[in-house]
Amino acid sequence: MQEVAVILVSSVLINNYVLVQFLGLCPFMGVSKKLESAIGMSAATTFVLTLTAMVSYVVNKAVLIPLELEYLRTISFIMVIAAVVQFTKMFIEKTSPLLYRVLGVFLPLITTNCAVLGVALQNAAKPLSFAHASLYGFGAGAGFSLVLILFSAMRERLAAADIPQPFEGAAIAMITAGLMSLAFMGFGGLV
Amino acid sequence: MIEFVFQNPIISALVALAGLGLIFGALLGFAAEKFKIEGDPVIDQIDSLLPQTQCGQCGFPGCRPYAESIADGDSINKCPPGGQSTINAIANLLDVPAPELDQEHGEEADIKTVAYIREDECIGCTKCIQACPVDAILGAAKLMHTVIADECTGCDLCVEPCPVDCIDMLPVESGINQWQWPTPPIANGLIATDRTHSSSSHEGAA
Numbered sequence: 001m002q003e004v005a006v007i008l009v010s011s012v013l014i015n016n017y018v019l020v021q022f023l024g025l026c027p028f029m030g031v032s033k034k035l036e037s038a039i040g041m042s043a044a045t046t047f048v049l050t051l052t053a054m055v056s057y058v059v060n061k062a063v064l065i066p067l068e069l070e071y072l073r074t075i076s077f078i079m080v081i082a083a084v085v086q087f088t089k090m091f092i093e094k095t096s097p098l099l100y101r102v103l104g105v106f107l108p109l110i111t112t113n114c115a116v117l118g119v120a121l122q123n124a125a126k127p128l129s130f131a132h133a134s135l136y137g138f139g140a141g142a143g144f145s146l147v148l149i150l151f152s153a154m155r156e157r158l159a160a161a162d163i164p165q166p167f168e169g170a171a172i173a174m175i176t177a178g179l180m181s182l183a184f185m186g187f188g189g190l191v
Numbered sequence: 192m193i194e195f196v197f198q199n200p201i202i203s204a205l206v207a208l209a210g211l212g213l214i215f216g217a218l219l220g221f222a223a224e225k226f227k228i229e230g231d232p233v234i235d236q237i238d239s240l241l242p243q244t245q246c247g248q249c250g251f252p253g254c255r256p257y258a259e260s261i262a263d264g265d266s267i268n269k270c271p272p273g274g275q276s277t278i279n280a281i282a283n284l285l286d287v288p289a290p291e292l293d294q295e296h297g298e299e300a301d302i303k304t305v306a307y308i309r310e311d312e313c314i315g316c317t318k319c320i321q322a323c324p325v326d327a328i329l330g331a332a333k334l335m336h337t338v339i340a341d342e343c344t345g346c347d348l349c350v351e352p353c354p355v356d357c358i359d360m361l362p363v364e365s366g367i368n369q370w371q372w373p374t375p376p377i378a379n380g381l382i383a384t385d386r387t388h389s390s391s392s393h394e395g396a397a
Contacts, residue, residue: 059211087222
């Protein structure tokens with residue numbers, strides 16, 4: 001139980017994939033203009049991350065290690081991610097066509113979200129059990145959701161705030177992301 | 192055979208990747224069958240927001256063709272009967288900014304009207320029946336016609352064809368049955384400091 005808490009705290013806060021490891025910044029900037037779409041994107045990415053962590057664990061343990069093909073990790077994990085994202089796309093298109101419209105091009109772009117590949121590769125490098133590997137995936141998704149939702153809520157406020165003209169738009173978003181990253185660095189050494 | 196695959200690193204790499212590809216392909220093929228969608232549900236949702244007057248003022252034969260056109264990216268401000276409230280609802284649904292009503296397609300009526308046929312003047316020509324997009328007019332040739340007030344959408348399309356000008360557009364009387372909760376007032380801005388400025392200075396900060 002304690003291990004579960006440590007994994008979650010470490011992947012959500014201390015080693016947050018977006019703000020501490022700087023992975024997955026593209027959707028972090030791209031889908032954070034509106035809170036609603038940010039929530040949808042968070043849910044989709046968390047789903048993809050958890051599923052990818054599970055499938056890539058199985059692929060690594062059952063196929064790559066017995067055949068001594070560890071050097072094929074990157075390409076086979078990319079295949080796993082592409083398949084999982086495609087599955088998620090079909091799933092969302094069926095269950096929530098509106099969310100599908102809102103996410104638009106960012107849904108297939110989860111494939112190129114480096115946080116997803118990062119989780120799979122980091123999990124493969126660590127001696128983890130299946131449950132812990134999936135928990136790392138879920139924690140990475142939860143951390144991504146946390147910062148994306150916080151950031152989009154701030155950007156909604158910023159869009160209406162009185163910002164000096166040179167800082168309007170993307171500039172103030174970058175500064176905000178930097179300040180958030182500073183804040184998350186403060187979690188370092190918590191565990 | 193299996194031993195050969197295990198011993199030859201290139202063959203085993205090829206077999207592993209091809210096998211993984213086949214498995215994922217099969218799973219995705221299965222999912223594509225299972226999550227198959229019929230039609231575009233967004234069109235249904237847009238169609239349900241349109242007023243269903245079928246008046247054609249948007250330039251399309253009816254509300255559903257216009258809904259299909261919106262789903263393909265047409266502008267959403269072509270519906271005078273729906274007015275600004277319909278534009279806002281569709282903008283909310285599609286997550287796009289709400290434009291003003293396009294005046295080219297007509298003006299939003301201030302009050303809801305309903306067609307009324309002065310029955311003693313009606314000659315029974317059936318022209319208004321053919322014009323009515325929602326089949327709200329009853330009657331037969333050389334017999335008096337009348338309008339089903341509940342079905343009438345107030346689109347004015349029957350007024351023009353009437354040869355004896357016996358159709359009036361009367362305002363709908365508002366009684367206890369039409370009463371609704373008043374719409375809550377919309378705040379000027381998201382945060383307190385906005386309320387003193389005009390909102391136009393923030394357009395660029397999206």
